[in-house]
Amino acid sequence: NAGVTQTPKFQVLKTGQSMTLQCAQDMNHNSMYWYRQDPGMGLRLIYYSASEGTTDKGEVPNGYNVSRLNKREFSLRLESAAPSQTSVYFCASSLNGGGPYTFGSGTRLTVV
Amino acid sequence: AQSVTQPDIHITVSEGASLELRCNYSYGATPYLFWYVQSPGQGLQLLLKYFSGDTLVQGIKGFEAEFKRSQSSFNLRKPSVHWSDAAEYFCAVGASLGGAQKLVFGQGTRLTINP
Numbered sequence A: 001n002a003g004v005t006q007t008p009k010f011q012v013l014k015t016g017q018s019m020t021l022q023c024a025q026d027m028n029h030n031s032m033y034w035y036r037q038d039p040g041m042g043l044r045l046i047y048y049s050a051s052e053g054t055t056d057k058g059e060v061p062n063g064y065n066v067s068r069l070n071k072r073e074f075s076l077r078l079e080s081a082a083p084s085q086t087s088v089y090f091c092a093s094s095l096n097g098g099g100p101y102t103f104g105s106g107t108r109l110t111v112v
Numbered sequence B: 001a002q003s004v005t006q007p008d009i010h011i012t013v014s015e016g017a018s019l020e021l022r023c024n025y026s027y028g029a030t031p032y033l034f035w036y037v038q039s040p041g042q043g044l045q046l047l048l049k050y051f052s053g054d055t056l057v058q059g060i061k062g063f064e065a066e067f068k069r070s071q072s073s074f075n076l077r078k079p080s081v082h083w084s085d086a087a088e089y090f091c092a093v094g095a096s097l098g099g100a101q102k103l104v105f106g107q108g109t110r111l112t113i114n115p
Helices: none
Strands: A004-007 A010-013 A020-027 A031-037 A041-048 A064-068 A073-077 A087-094 A108-110 B002-007 B012-016 B019-021 B025-026 B032-038 B046-049 B057-058 B064-068 B073-077 B087-097 B100-105 B109-115
Touching: A004 A087, A020 A108, A031 A073, A041 A064, A041 A073, A041 B012, A041 B100, A064 A087, A064 B002, A073 A087, A087 B019, B002 B087, B002 B100, B012 B019, B019 B109, B025 B073, B025 B087, B032 B064, B032 B073, B032 B100, B046 B057, B046 B064, B046 B100, B073 B087
Parallel strands: A010 A108, B012 B109
Antiparallel strands: A004 A020, A020 A073, A031 A041, A031 A087, A064 A073, A087 A108, B002 B025, B019 B073, B032 B046, B032 B087, B057 B064, B064 B073, B087 B100, B087 B109
16 A cells, blocks of 8 residues: 655755656556645646646646656656755645545755 | 635644634636645645535544635634644645646645644
8 A cells, every 4th residue: 555655755966967756656546746845835736647648737847857657657857956946846646637636755855 | 727825824723722724715616625734744645625515524633624615715624633733734726637637735834733
């Protein structure tokens, strides 16, 4: 009963470095999402994938790319990290439109 | 575009007291509404949801929320809080978008419990 698994849990990057955040779900959900959480701003949607093979931009997509590798996995890539991308990143999934989300435990990223 | 406002950034209540956390939403159609709770360093856990039907919904951990369309509100309540309820609470409104449900979150309300 793992639910949504995110790796890594913590990461420190230097400005300009790249990295990929991994997310996998084992609930056979169709839709997956990446959010970032910043103090006082709630959670903001970066990208989402309605189903395997599709991805779309959310509220704050600049500086990020995503890949829906298969039904289970949805990765988030920072090509050239910037200090403004310091945040906590959450992956979530839902069965389909109308279903509630299940969240991962988050990745705390610091860009120095 | 849909939006959610949680007017209270931080609330402090005494253990055993009642609790009400406010949430106002903006959405053109009938909304899907959610309350999530986040303990420090953890992900978000679903407390309850409203899709349709009875406007008073029951959730886990003794929480309930009431949907009031006329006030565009979905306030969260608990009759008697416990120290373990200290956490951050997020209200969210959902809408189907391209086959996926996109949740828009409020800024959150941090709840502190006094012993």
